Amino acid sequence: MANSASPLQRNPLDAQAVLVPVARATPRVSLWRRVRQIGMFILYAIVVVLFITPFAWMILSAFKSTAEIFRYAYPLTIWTFIPPNPTLANFHSIFFQWGFGQKLLNSLIASSAQMIGTLVICSMAAFVFARLHFRGRDILFAVVLLAALIPFEVNMVPLYLVVRSLHLQNTYVALFIPWIANPFGIFLLRQAFLEIPRDFDDAALVEGASPFQIFWHVILPNARPALITLALMSFLWSWNAFLWPLIVMQDQNKQVIQVAIATFTVPQELPAWGEIFAAASIATIPILILFIALQRYYIRGAVLSGIK
Amino acid sequence: MALSVRRARQIRFGLFVALFLAPTFIGLFLFQALPTLTAIRNSFYEYSLLDPDRLTYIGLANYTRMLKDTIFFKSIGNTFIYAFFKILIQLPLALGLAMLVQRPLRGIGIVRSAIFAPVVTAVSIIAVVWNLMYDPEHGMFNSLLVAIGIGKQPFLTSASQAMPAIIAMSIWQDVGFTMVIFLAGLQGIPEEFYEAAAIDGAGRFQRFRHVTLPLLQRTILFALITTTIFSFQVFTPIYVMTKGGPLDSTRLAVYDIFEQGFVFLEMGYASALAVVLIGLLLIIAAIQSRFLRAQFEY
Numbered sequence A: 001m002a003n004s005a006s007p008l009q010r011n012p013l014d015a016q017a018v019l020v021p022v023a024r025a026t027p028r029v030s031l032w033r034r035v036r037q038i039g040m041f042i043l044y045a046i047v048v049v050l051f052i053t054p055f056a057w058m059i060l061s062a063f064k065s066t067a068e069i070f071r072y073a074y075p076l077t078i079w080t081f082i083p084p085n086p087t088l089a090n091f092h093s094i095f096f097q098w099g100f101g102q103k104l105l106n107s108l109i110a111s112s113a114q115m116i117g118t119l120v121i122c123s124m125a126a127f128v129f130a131r132l133h134f135r136g137r138d139i140l141f142a143v144v145l146l147a148a149l150i151p152f153e154v155n156m157v158p159l160y161l162v163v164r165s166l167h168l169q170n171t172y173v174a175l176f177i178p179w180i181a182n183p184f185g186i187f188l189l190r191q192a193f194l195e196i197p198r199d200f201d202d203a204a205l206v207e208g209a210s211p212f213q214i215f216w217h218v219i220l221p222n223a224r225p226a227l228i229t230l231a232l233m234s235f236l237w238s239w240n241a242f243l244w245p246l247i248v249m250q251d252q253n254k255q256v257i258q259v260a261i262a263t264f265t266v267p268q269e270l271p272a273w274g275e276i277f278a279a280a281s282i283a284t285i286p287i288l289i290l291f292i293a294l295q296r297y298y299i300r301g302a303v304l305s306g307i308k
Numbered sequence B: 001m002a003l004s005v006r007r008a009r010q011i012r013f014g015l016f017v018a019l020f021l022a023p024t025f026i027g028l029f030l031f032q033a034l035p036t037l038t039a040i041r042n043s044f045y046e047y048s049l050l051d052p053d054r055l056t057y058i059g060l061a062n063y064t065r066m067l068k069d070t071i072f073f074k075s076i077g078n079t080f081i082y083a084f085f086k087i088l089i090q091l092p093l094a095l096g097l098a099m100l101v102q103r104p105l106r107g108i109g110i111v112r113s114a115i116f117a118p119v120v121t122a123v124s125i126i127a128v129v130w131n132l133m134y135d136p137e138h139g140m141f142n143s144l145l146v147a148i149g150i151g152k153q154p155f156l157t158s159a160s161q162a163m164p165a166i167i168a169m170s171i172w173q174d175v176g177f178t179m180v181i182f183l184a185g186l187q188g189i190p191e192e193f194y195e196a197a198a199i200d201g202a203g204r205f206q207r208f209r210h211v212t213l214p215l216l217q218r219t220i221l222f223a224l225i226t227t228t229i230f231s232f233q234v235f236t237p238i239y240v241m242t243k244g245g246p247l248d249s250t251r252l253a254v255y256d257i258f259e260q261g262f263v264f265l266e267m268g269y270a271s272a273l274a275v276v277l278i279g280l281l282l283i284i285a286a287i288q289s290r291f292l293r294a295q296f297e298y
Helices: A016-025 A026-060 A065-073 A089-096 A102-132 A137-147 A152-165 A172-178 A182-193 A198-206 A211-223 A225-239 A244-249 A257-264 A273-292 A295-305 B002-042 B063-068 B071-101 B108-120 B123-133 B140-147 B161-187 B191-199 B204-215 B217-231 B236-244 B253-263 B267-296
Strands: none
Touching: A026 A137, A026 A152, A026 A273, A026 B071, A026 B108, A026 B123, A026 B140, A026 B161, A026 B217, A026 B267, A065 A273, A089 A102, A089 A273, A102 A137, A102 A172, A102 A182, A102 A211, A102 A225, A102 A257, A102 A273, A102 B002, A137 B002, A137 B253, A152 A172, A152 A244, A152 B002, A152 B267, A172 A225, A172 B002, A182 A225, A182 A295, A211 A225, A211 B002, A211 B253, A225 A273, A244 A257, A244 B236, A244 B253, A257 A273, A257 B071, A257 B123, A257 B236, A273 A295, A295 B108, A295 B161, B002 B267, B063 B267, B071 B161, B071 B217, B071 B253, B071 B267, B108 B161, B123 B140, B123 B161, B123 B236, B140 B253, B161 B217, B161 B236, B191 B204, B217 B267, B236 B253, B253 B267
């Protein structure tokens, strides 16, 4: 920038370089800038608070007893948020009385299986669509994209009937198997594979590599960012899924955490806010950490697909 | 000899392609195509899970029944209201936030991550937590409202406040997603366009009106269509927070289909409702893309 250059280097004809420091020297302008800066800072702070508060309320309340949450709701003080007597009782009771550990394990199994299945199946199909030539290939790819147009909510009733007729209801397999042949995943990986220079394949072909060797040794190692994006997104879809597990899993011992947490709220007997907050925090915090660590991968996928 | 070697290679190649595509196409057939075809077929049948071996062809009876189903009409109406207000507020808000966090300032990443955090959180978790935030007795919102002297509100237990409360929550959750789409769009606008406009004496608002908006038209269309489609698929907050109540004021279309299918076990009628919903969605998406393209052509 002109301002940071030493005066000797300045071109005297460069009006910007001469005028700007002079203009900034007048106190009125710098005061105005300062006020604007503070104003912007406050605006940013308000935005952050608006988006963080529900999370903060959830996590902080997890360390309060339900009675305490109720007692400090009015009047509004810091104890409405901060636990006056922090306790782990809620965590103890969800794990030792409500079997939350099993639900956590169920979610972990379903999400890991969905992630691995998606990566394997989508990368295979994407390789064929990106690299191999045969008649009818583009029509097949169009068919894949067409499948992406059908929203699950429309299919939920008959999909349940299909899964039932395969005798899969109430199995872990039912939780993830419908989603691993994923048109979005194939589209995302195909884009990434197309960006890998063809010279890499040609060099391997000259050495007598088979299509599988090219897929394994050339394409996959060079598409790592896209594979991470898809791994992260498919894990999150599965982890956050609600309607499908609600429909297909009637065996409460195999139910995933999201459904288990939401049905904690249903019984009308005793409100168990503390336990709900503890369970919700455990289901959410690892996901937020994962997102913050890998957010550039996630956001790339979201922008490319228009899918959360 | 040479011919058979070539043939053998061709067969091997064909087998490889088939093997690599088979899982995808078996999966898409079983879990996408077959259910969709089943939905269309079942919509002409009476089929109840209470008596799963009986399938009675009833022609268009499910569709004519729909015409008299005032609750279904209400749920479609509610879905339109939901989608309309959600789009009306969320899109401009997302664009504003995108312009706010676009500047390359130190620490801006924190602001972006905060806005995006609800997007990666499960809808069901957010519905559970907001359900308690909206609690008429002990909820956080009423703590705040009492403190500033407005007084307790019924929120989800009131037929007039439940829908706005759910719309507000879903905007809070999804606005970060739309913001990211707008950020990508804004990055695609060359800086020179703004410089040229500034030299021509265009003010802040004029630059926004005549540079940002026209060049963002494709992004806006994309955001509009995705938000519409998502709005027609809302289920989880309704199930967790209101079960469609009070007085059906928050009954949305997918929740109605779910209830017909999995509470009343009327799979045939639920399929007919689903067929109508997707038809409606396709028509709206087509109108939107046509209308917007015409609007912004210059």
